[in-house]
Amino acid sequence: MKNAAKARSDVVSTAARSGLPPEQPTARKMPGPAKPLNVLAPQVEAERQRIRSRFDTGATARETLRGLCELADNTIRLIFGDVMKIHETPNEGLALLALGGYGRRMLFPFSDLDILFLFENEKTEEEFRPFISEFSRTMWDLGFRVSSAGRTIDECKRIEEDNAEFHLALLDRRFLSGDQELFDKLDNRVLPPSEKQSRSFLFSQLHRLTKERLARYGNTIFHLEPNVKEAPGGLRDYQAAFWLRQILGDRPDLRGSTAADEEMAADAVEFQSSIRCLLHYGNARNDNTLTYEMQEEAAKRSLAVRDGIERNAAEWMRLYFRHARTLN
Missing domain, CATH: 1.10.357.170 (Tetracycline Repressor; domain 2)
Structure with missing residues (x-):
């Protein structure tokens, strides 16, 4: 069957x-x-x-x-x-x-x-x-x-x-x-x-898939041209955390996040999502690699930055790594 x-x-x-x-x-x-x-x-x-x-x-x-x-x-x-x-x-x-x-x-x-x-x-x-x-x-x-x-x-x-x-x-x-x-x-x-x-099975499979994915990227958020979907600190980490809560339910040991944590996570998801939109539009395909060229473009646009401060690509990437650390 x-x-x-x-x-x-x-x-x-x-x-x-x-x-x-x-x-x-x-x-x-x-x-x-x-x-x-x-x-x-x-x-x-x-x-x-x-x-x-x-x-x-x-x-x-x-x-x-x-x-x-x-x-x-x-x-x-x-x-x-x-x-x-x-x-x-x-x-x-x-x-x-x-x-x-x-x-x-x-x-x-x-x-x-x-x-x-x-x-x-x-x-x-x-x-x-x-x-x-x-x-x-x-x-x-x-x-x-x-x-x-x-x-x-x-x-x-x-x-x-x-x-x-x-x-x-x-x-x-x-x-x-x-x-x-x-x-x-x-x-x-x-x-x-x-x-x-099937909670135990889903949890074990999610753990396996996440571990394999992170290993493909060296278990680090620090990449010169990161994949904003699949790499550590990318949107897939957020998705995995979301699924984990759905699988395990409202367990007491999963209630550790504060309102500030939730706000940081929401900001990180918005930041990474903005990058992924930029990459899709810029490449006219489902391409999620933040290349040097697209880093320059994102910095020039002050993409997903609300403080109005102009930054070069290196400075803007520091914001990327900060948000990636939040999701990872």
Whole structure:
């Protein structure tokens, strides 16, 4: 059964990625009030550019990520409804969920949309297969990088020991569209006891993945050109700490942080998120390495610095290391 779940996940992911054609998007007539792609695509792109322009003129990373997330959410709901109309299919038995960073509403400019197609059972999964391909292809045509998986509700509660990353990403689940009752069943009745029972496994896997990741970067925050996502002190450290609290719950030994600690962590996340936005926009891809060139650019912009003091790149990097130390 575990292999069957993985096989179906591969089918879903392949369907999603097959929607990245080299040619330009083509207009696709949709019934009812829906807009054809040659109308919708420019509107989506205009909103992307508006969000970028606001970031370039001083909007915070939090505002930028929220704007990108809302754009993705609204587009998904629109396309979901349109494709369901095309296939003349009610949405009972299928829910769309955001996972991982997208589930936490931390969607960076060139990050993937981590989406779970949640099915009531294998029968509904087979019925919705044409929908998955059409939906994913349309999202790709609109410029969204879709990374998807498919699971029945029973498969979600069974822990796949060789796929810990999926179960960790599922901790950040968020309803997007489709069958709300199906999501509520998963969120309120199916997963809580399963996650509680597998707490030890999730903790050990999170510890293993974090230890391996930090070792790849020499277990130090001090890099000449740091990776602001994966390196020690990067955003992945914040994500790991967030997951740790979700896994272990409100334990007394985890209540040591003060209001000042929380504020420092929030400032550090904003700082690192601002850098990652700058890197994505500057490189036009999901590139998270803070090169010397981008350090100069960040210092010139006084990126994520609110004191109004001009700094050279070396001085600005001292701020980076201070925030990295907070998250690490």
